Structure formats: C-alpha cells, structure tokens
Amino acid sequence: MGNIINEIKEALAVLSIPEKAEFFPKFFKTGKGEYGEGDLFLGVKVPDQRIVAKEYYSKIDLKELGELISSKYHEHRLTALFILIHKFEKTKTAKEKEEFVTFYLNNLPYVNNWDLVDSSCYKILGRYAFENRQDELLRNLSNSEEMWYKRIAVVGTMYYVKKGNFELTKEFVTYNLKHVHDLMHKANGWLLREMGQKNENELINYLNKYYKDMPRTCLRYAIEKLDEEIRQDYLKGRI
Incomplete structure (x- = not known):
C-alpha cells in the first residue's frame, strides 16, 4: 500500500509552492476558532492536484485511498476526492458506484x-x-x-x-x-x-x-x- 501512497504524496510535494503554502492557511481560515482550524497545507494548486488525480486514479484501490483521504494535509484529501470522482465517473457497474458512495459517506469527517x-x-x-x-x-x-x-x-x-x-x-x-x-x-x-x-x-x-x-x-x-x-x-x- 505504501508505495502508491508515497508516489502520490511525492508527486504533490514536488508541485508545492512555498508562497501558496503560506497563503492557503489564511484563505481557508485555519486559525483558532475558525472553520478550518488546524488544517495543514502543502501549497499545491488545484489544477496540479487534478493532474495527479488523473494520473493515479486507476492505480489506487479504496483501501489505499482511505489512507490518502484521512491525511492531515488538505491537498492529500482534495486529491483523494478528485481520484474518487474519476473512479465514480469511469465505472459502469452499479455495484462499484455504490461502493464509491459508501466510501464517500464513511469518510465525510475528512470532507471538512x-x-x-x-x-x-x-x-x-x-x-x-x-x-x-x-x-x-x-x-x-x-x-x-x-x-x-x-x-x-x-x-x-x-x-x-x-x-x-x-x-x-x-x-x-x-x-x-x-x-x-x-x-x-x-x-x-x-x-x-x-x-x-x-x-x-x-x-x-x-x-x-x-x-x-x-x-x-x-x-x-x-x-x-x-x-x-x-x-x-x-x-x-x-x-
């Protein structure tokens, strides 16, 4: 499991922009008592996260995705959601769609x-x-x-x-x-x-x-x- 997760995290780390990492906590209100209190940011732009998600969505299973979506880093969680969207939209089976929805509901605490x-x-x-x-x-x-x-x-x-x-x-x-x-x-x-x-x-x-x-x-x-x-x-x- 660790290999694919590490690959995704490393891909995002390479795309990190220090200025964004400094700006995002203020933009997403992560201060004490604010709605995003305690959230951490790498500083990766959304379009870059989408590119990573598109590259890896077919290579990662839901168990592995569960590790990514529960990360303390905001970009890990958002990239995990982009991956889940790809999986949901690409599948043609009702069973898999139900599995993806169940996964989403089970991980709502991280959609925060x-x-x-x-x-x-x-x-x-x-x-x-x-x-x-x-x-x-x-x-x-x-x-x-x-x-x-x-x-x-x-x-x-x-x-x-x-x-x-x-x-x-x-x-x-x-x-x-x-x-x-x-x-x-x-x-x-x-x-x-x-x-x-x-x-x-x-x-x-x-x-x-x-x-x-x-x-x-x-x-x-x-x-x-x-x-x-x-x-x-x-x-x-x-x-």
Missing part, C-alpha cells in the same frame, strides 16, 4: 472545508441520489447538526438543479435558511442562483415567499444574475 465539499459532493453523492431516487441520502445530511454535512446536502442538489429538478434544493435551503454560519448562507444563495439560471420563475417565486427572511449574504448570492432593477427591488424590500 468548503472546497472539499463543493468539488465532490454533487458529482458523487448528488448524482447517485438523483439517479437512484435516494433523496434520503442528502436529506439525512441536511438534517444533521454538522455544518459541513448540511453544506454537502444543499450543494449535492446541484446535480438535481442541472437536471431541472428544484424541489430538494428549495427544501434544504428553507430548512437551513436561518443557519448561523455564513458558509451556509453562501451555499444556499449559490444553489438558488443556479436554480434561477435554469428557471428564473422558480427563483422569483421562491424569493417572493422567503427573501425578507433571508440572511443578506444568501439574498445577494441568490439574486446576483437577475436584472439590476429587480435586484434593487429585492435588496430594498420593495417587492
């Missing part, structure tokens, strides 16, 4: 920052739930007390939105509309905006019912792509 969540959840869990009519996989996470799980749930509905199915997104946004953390406000607003890109009337109808109760950040994200006059009407409460 917004980029880890947003890069992976809808491509794996959201797609699987949609294609297999297993909304409860996402609903259980939305109902969790863990903020990252709630974000996984709502961002996971991106796959539904892309398919023109909006009900689960609206359900999760409404349920967590008053969540205390701005990372949920941003996620909720983002998914509403994506819904509006697909069907503006769906967004308008939702906003007309809930916009006065939305945190300001959520509202700003949700209305970002609307015409300026309509945006101002919502921002100034004229609707």
Whole structure:
C-alpha cells in the first residue's frame, strides 16, 4: 500500500509552492476558532492536484485511498476526492458506484472545508441520489447538526438543479435558511442562483415567499444574475 501512497504524496510535494503554502492557511481560515482550524497545507494548486488525480486514479484501490483521504494535509484529501470522482465517473457497474458512495459517506469527517465539499459532493453523492431516487441520502445530511454535512446536502442538489429538478434544493435551503454560519448562507444563495439560471420563475417565486427572511449574504448570492432593477427591488424590500 505504501508505495502508491508515497508516489502520490511525492508527486504533490514536488508541485508545492512555498508562497501558496503560506497563503492557503489564511484563505481557508485555519486559525483558532475558525472553520478550518488546524488544517495543514502543502501549497499545491488545484489544477496540479487534478493532474495527479488523473494520473493515479486507476492505480489506487479504496483501501489505499482511505489512507490518502484521512491525511492531515488538505491537498492529500482534495486529491483523494478528485481520484474518487474519476473512479465514480469511469465505472459502469452499479455495484462499484455504490461502493464509491459508501466510501464517500464513511469518510465525510475528512470532507471538512468548503472546497472539499463543493468539488465532490454533487458529482458523487448528488448524482447517485438523483439517479437512484435516494433523496434520503442528502436529506439525512441536511438534517444533521454538522455544518459541513448540511453544506454537502444543499450543494449535492446541484446535480438535481442541472437536471431541472428544484424541489430538494428549495427544501434544504428553507430548512437551513436561518443557519448561523455564513458558509451556509453562501451555499444556499449559490444553489438558488443556479436554480434561477435554469428557471428564473422558480427563483422569483421562491424569493417572493422567503427573501425578507433571508440572511443578506444568501439574498445577494441568490439574486446576483437577475436584472439590476429587480435586484434593487429585492435588496430594498420593495417587492
């Protein structure tokens, strides 16, 4: 097992940029009491991680991947998720897809920052739930007390939105509309905006019912792509 893991870690180490390693802890809020507290960074850019993932996804099994995704280094975990996405998208068997989803769910504690969540959840869990009519996989996470799980749930509905199915997104946004953390406000607003890109009337109808109760950040994200006059009407409460 160690050989392939060491190869991946060495490949990432070579791509490390000292300036990025210094910047990322601040960008991802790793200070005491912040949402990424204690996370460690090598300083590898995302496109470079994707290249490594593409090179190694067919060479590593899930047991080995479990070692990589549980690493204390952020880039190891994100690269592991990119590898898992490749495996999930490349397989043609339902059994393997289920195994990959189970692996993802079993390793949720390591999907613990917004980029880890947003890069992976809808491509794996959201797609699987949609294609297999297993909304409860996402609903259980939305109902969790863990903020990252709630974000996984709502961002996971991106796959539904892309398919023109909006009900689960609206359900999760409404349920967590008053969540205390701005990372949920941003996620909720983002998914509403994506819904509006697909069907503006769906967004308008939702906003007309809930916009006065939305945190300001959520509202700003949700209305970002609307015409300026309509945006101002919502921002100034004229609707």
